[in-house]
Amino acid sequence: MPVPVNLWKKSMFGKINLAYLALQVRDLARWRKFAADMLGLPVPDTNSDGALALRLDDRAHRLILREGGTDDIDALGWEVADPMDFDAILERAQKAGANPEIGDPALCQARRVERLVHFTGPDGVRNELVMGLGQASTAFSSTLMPGGFLTGAMGLGHVVLSSPDRQLAASFYRNVLGMRLSLELQFSIGPIEIGGVFLHCNPRNHSLALFEMPTKGRIHHVMIEANDICDVGGAWERAQKLKVPITLTLGQHPEPDGMISFYGMTPSGFEFEIGAAGQLIDPDNYKPTTIHSPSDWGHHPTLRAKWNLISAAIIKKFR
Numbered sequence: 001m002p003v004p005v006n007l008w009k010k011s012m013f014g015k016i017n018l019a020y021l022a023l024q025v026r027d028l029a030r031w032r033k034f035a036a037d038m039l040g041l042p043v044p045d046t047n048s049d050g051a052l053a054l055r056l057d058d059r060a061h062r063l064i065l066r067e068g069g070t071d072d073i074d075a076l077g078w079e080v081a082d083p084m085d086f087d088a089i090l091e092r093a094q095k096a097g098a099n100p101e102i103g104d105p106a107l108c109q110a111r112r113v114e115r116l117v118h119f120t121g122p123d124g125v126r127n128e129l130v131m132g133l134g135q136a137s138t139a140f141s142s143t144l145m146p147g148g149f150l151t152g153a154m155g156l157g158h159v160v161l162s163s164p165d166r167q168l169a170a171s172f173y174r175n176v177l178g179m180r181l182s183l184e185l186q187f188s189i190g191p192i193e194i195g196g197v198f199l200h201c202n203p204r205n206h207s208l209a210l211f212e213m214p215t216k217g218r219i220h221h222v223m224i225e226a227n228d229i230c231d232v233g234g235a236w237e238r239a240q241k242l243k244v245p246i247t248l249t250l251g252q253h254p255e256p257d258g259m260i261s262f263y264g265m266t267p268s269g270f271e272f273e274i275g276a277a278g279q280l281i282d283p284d285n286y287k288p289t290t291i292h293s294p295s296d297w298g299h300h301p302t303l304r305a306k307w308n309l310i311s312a313a314i315i316k317k318f319r
């Protein structure tokens with residue numbers, strides 16, 4: 001049930017959104033092909049620092065890919081519109097001991113923003129707080145995802161990170177960025193216990209989730225949300241045709257999220273999720289819940305998903 005716009009506007013909440021995800025990837029050429037053929041994204045620009053600027057809408061970029069020696073997250077980009085909110089978050093980052101630093105003009109230019117500070121929380125993940133993420137020079141259009149993506153004030157979608165201490169990490173995002181608890185998840189796959197904390201910062205059910213589970217890198221998956229569920233069906237068919245490894249089959253997350261989605265492997269070895277029909281929440285009257293099953297139906301883990309989990313657990317044990 002969509003949240004009425006006037007209700008959201010009245011709220012003091014919802015002033016921040018996950019504007020972009022910056023990634024370091026080992027094989028930019030494979031990503032370029034994957035973004036075009038699987039995700040259906042338009043031909044990307046190259047930013048001033050050489051990074052690939054992948055778009056989900058009319059903004060300059062939502063996924064920023066830098067070629068490097070590993071496959072993992074570089075930064076989460078959080079956008080606020082009001083300079084007072086920017087300063088308040090900056091002050092809270094200082095008080096939390098996160099050592100915020102002002103981004104220089106070269107970084108602002110590369111990120112296509114007017115203003116940027118960056119800081120790192122206890123989970124070791126770099127956060128970039130920005131204002132004025134630029135517009136792309138052309139309107140967004142996609143032949144493969146004709147309905148486009150749900151972004152705007154709710155950001156790019158969501159990101160799920162693995163965290164050695166999910167509650168500690170969550171408290172940082174809550175205290176510094178003002179995020180709120182959406183739900184907690186506790187379940188197991190075979191002998192492996194998995195715990196997750198989901199946080200929201202606007203009516204999207206969650207923009208960030210922190211999981212204690214074995215993963216090879218810091219990022220477990222990035223979710224992008226189609227406006228039209230038919231585009232999820234198209235993406236599902238495309239994944240089979242392109243032989244993109246599926247990790248979780250088509251399925252639906254439980255209330256109050258309700259997202260219908262599937263998961264597969266990116267060229268970097270972490271996962272992507274393409275979904276639709278996620279329910280929005282009323283952030284001012286929302287009561288967090290705890291769930292013990294990640295899905296109402298479907299989302300069956302494939303052999304690939306089980307292998308990912310087991311191999312990451314083995315690596316973690318001997319690290």
Ligand SMILES: [Fe+2]
Nearest residue numbers: 158160223273
């Ligand atoms: Fe997800």
